[in-house]
Amino acid sequence: MTMKLWTAPRLAALGLSLGAGAALAAAGNEIKVSMVGSTYAPGEVKAKVGDTLVFSNDDFTTHWVYVPTQGYQVSRAELKEGETFKLSLRRAGSFRVACGLHENMVMTVTVAN
Amino acid sequence: MRMHRMALAAGALVLGLALPTLAGPERIVFPKDYASAYVPLGAVDRYDSKMIRSVFINPEAYKSYQAGKPLPDGTVLVLEQRPAKLGADGQPELDAQGRFQPGGAPGFIGMQAKKAGWGADVPAALRNGDWEYAAFKPDGTLNPAVKLEPCFGCHQPRGAEDHTFIGWRVMNDLRAAGK
Numbered sequence: 001m002t003m004k005l006w007t008a009p010r011l012a013a014l015g016l017s018l019g020a021g022a023a024l025a026a027a028g029n030e031i032k033v034s035m036v037g038s039t040y041a042p043g044e045v046k047a048k049v050g051d052t053l054v055f056s057n058d059d060f061t062t063h064w065v066y067v068p069t070q071g072y073q074v075s076r077a078e079l080k081e082g083e084t085f086k087l088s089l090r091r092a093g094s095f096r097v098a099c100g101l102h103e104n105m106v107m108t109v110t111v112a113n
Numbered sequence: 114m115r116m117h118r119m120a121l122a123a124g125a126l127v128l129g130l131a132l133p134t135l136a137g138p139e140r141i142v143f144p145k146d147y148a149s150a151y152v153p154l155g156a157v158d159r160y161d162s163k164m165i166r167s168v169f170i171n172p173e174a175y176k177s178y179q180a181g182k183p184l185p186d187g188t189v190l191v192l193e194q195r196p197a198k199l200g201a202d203g204q205p206e207l208d209a210q211g212r213f214q215p216g217g218a219p220g221f222i223g224m225q226a227k228k229a230g231w232g233a234d235v236p237a238a239l240r241n242g243d244w245e246y247a248a249f250k251p252d253g254t255l256n257p258a259v260k261l262e263p264c265f266g267c268h269q270p271r272g273a274e275d276h277t278f279i280g281w282r283v284m285n286d287l288r289a290a291g292k
């Protein structure tokens with residue numbers, strides 16, 4: 001309940017601070033990935049270059065989004081309950097998303113041109 | 114070194130204190146030429162700290178993935194951290210591929226290396242197979258200010274990928290791709 005109340009302003013703040021990136025992202029879709037019960041949902045995402053992944057920690061514990069796949073490696077430590085992390089997709093290909101805190105928490109993303 | 118550590122361990126047991134150094138970072142030799150002689154396994158854009166963390170592996174270990182061993186005995190992994198280039202808004206600038214750009218020299222270099230038998234000297238609760246961890250300053254000297262217990266703690270649960278976050282996975286991907 002309380003989570004929803006403060007996620008909205010947070011998202012707005014993120015959107016504003018993205019600057020030039022937001023223009024690019026606006027051309028594509030925002031794809032939400034929810035973190036619940038220490039799993040990524042959905043476990044598989046098909047996206048397009050220009051889309052933005054929005055990882056949302058809807059869980060009751062901290063997560064750590066990271067991508068180990070060469071060429072796509074990113075990391076966002078300590079994503080707390082209610083926080084979001086936006087990743088703009090600018091390169092076609094496919095990569096794995098894992099969690100730095102939960103070894104079995106994995107998903108795949110495929111980005112088409 | 115070994116004597117030194119055992120003496121420390123005994124002392125800590127008697128006094129019931131935590132060990133100042135639990136593992137043997139002195140065992141890890143800093144590879145001064147890692148940037149040219151090692152094989153790059155990629156660069157991680159850290160969105161929280163606005164850093165770029167480049168990962169390298171020693172060439173001997175790199176070759177062995179084709180033989181079916183992602184990270185063999187004698188593996189040396191280097192993690193070099195440098196600041197990303199920031200734009201006017203204080204956020205990292207992204208290139209056309211969406212990647213951070215380097216914005217300064219490396220400030221921190223972390224390493225993990227393994228040799229058969231090393232794990233025996235690490236307390237069981239912290240043991241990560243035979244891995245040891247070390248933190249270096251950019252000049253290649255050990256950085257004693259960096260505590261090493263958290264290295265063991267955070268990498269320990271990743272047993273299925275040999276206590277690494279990037280190294281095992283990249284090597285495994287390479288092998289799966291038949292490269």
Ligand SMILES: [Cu+2]
Nearest residue numbers: 063064099102
């Ligand atoms: Cu997690």
